[in-house]
Amino acid sequence: MAPLYEAFPVINSGHLEVSSVHKIYYEECGAATGVPIIYLHGGPGGGIEDTDRQYFDPSHYRSILFDQRGSGKSTPHASLEDNTTWHLVADIEALREHLKIEKWIVFGGSWGSTLSLAYAEKHPERCLGLILRGIFTLRREELLWFYQGGADMLFPDFFDAYKAAIPAEERGDMMQAYYKRLTGDNEEEKLKCAGAWSRWETATSKLIVDPKYIEKAEDPKWALAFARIECHFFVNGGWMKDGQLIEEAHKIKHLPIVIIQGRYDVVCPAKTSWDLYQALGGTSNIGVEYKILGDSGHSAHETSIEQALVDAANKFKSIKT
Template sequence: MDRSAPPSPVSSYSARRGLFPENEPFAHGWLSTEGPHEIYYEECGAPSGKPCVILHGGPGGAINPTMRRFFDPAKWRMALFDQRGCGRSRPNASLEDNTTWTLIEDIERLRVHLGVEKWTVFGGSWGSTLALAYAIKHPDRVEALVLRGVFLLTEPELKWFYQGGAAMLFPDAWERFCAPIPPEERGDMMGAYHRRLTGADRKVQAEAAAAWSQWEGDTISIRGPEARPAKFNEIDFAVAFARIECHFFMNGGFFPEENWILNNIEAIRRIPGWIVQGRFDVVTPLASAWALKSAWPEAQFDIVWDAGHASTEPGIVDALVRATDEALRL
């Protein structure tokens, strides 16, 4: 379905689906890895329900209670976890042994720990990147993919958001993003931020982390800054978020080649998929979702005409809830 045009007069916003009721975990814990990391995870919904794993964004974000509400808690067994260095995983903000491939190992480690044979994988933004990479590596463990705000982690996407493209739409927010960086270093904003976020000066690190996180928060929704997640204002969250995100982006997502996901898309062509994309997504523009859909025509594709990047915008919520309901029938 393409919602790229405004709704007709017959259409009604009241017909849109909303989030499912709030629900609390029925189990949680920390999962040991082969290295220094301990991964926090929780299970929600129905213990005997259809299994799924929910991947948060960033890299460097964290799980939150809203993420549980895209799935019917009476029918799904939801697994969520904080990725390495994130949220309640330990140690916080650590970059050691923190790559796309070790995160994929953690997803498999969690699947085995929970006794799941196959599951639906749900992810938005960086979560969509990780979901696609995991599915390419382990297609036999993925029953379906539900993706939002597609991010392929390519150089053009990074340059768009961190080197002036999105600044044309948000010059006020861009000015704040540039403020901690001297003019002579602004030709490589990611590099300049990486030096500060990984440096020893904690004050400089905190200032850089706050500005890096605010830039994403300011551009995340067409509803304006009031839609920015509250955690973006918390310095501990901002430091972990900015350090880990910049670490991954400076290393090209640790992919062996540009466009690795699309170059390996054949591995997932037979997996049922849903792609939900906001028409006015500035953080991960529509071109990436369009490229994914072109390479994977079997996936269902939903452009939400009145939405940006945030998962909580009404049209995005509606499309994702409908997708998870459809995935129940597989």
């Protein structure tokens, strides 16, 4: 299995105005005339990182990465106004048109897989294929498992810290209780809850708890965008019918798709990726590859997942535009 490519520079970047409120930051990397591939980051609210472009061979791919509304270098920071799944899908199309790209490969993990599916199911004619990791489809059962009860059976110590930010009488609906505080006027409480929410997710993202990874949550700017935007999307069910992305998977069955899943993913358990695989035709669909990795959790920054993602991108080099 191949490691990440060595670091390489951005060849073009800028801000695209997508509404009267929002400007999204984007980067182009690799070969200017290469096969286009778009990277959709997680969260929502996580923003892109420099290593995100290193899955893609810079001699072959024209990779495009962008910070979704309210995230990273996009403005305004942590904004919830006009920030829904379908606004983000429209932003992807606006970026494609801005960059004069006809079709591209869509690559996303965790929330990025959610957005990849939402985009591809709405615009299958613009997709050359999909590479998906740590599948999340925003079903209510998935949200309740992680934020209300289920994952706490495996990480009770970290869940207690997440729970402690909310008064006992409001813990019957943790997401709603967090949302009230993350959108409230008490700035101290808002930052406290942003940190607690973000620490819960970073603590549980790897098979082996990584204190360095948890430190991401100590950055108040990052944590605020991450927690506010995630919670905003989750209490609103992504502005989709529950189960919609699985139900509409038939719209993309004709595309080449690779699904990469950590066996011990607690944030987005393997059942969701399996449901998606079956909805795409399972073993009867030779165009869909399902890879479950027995030594990994959720994070894209675990070695075997990194290598599997690089391998998938290398395999997709056979795709012609």
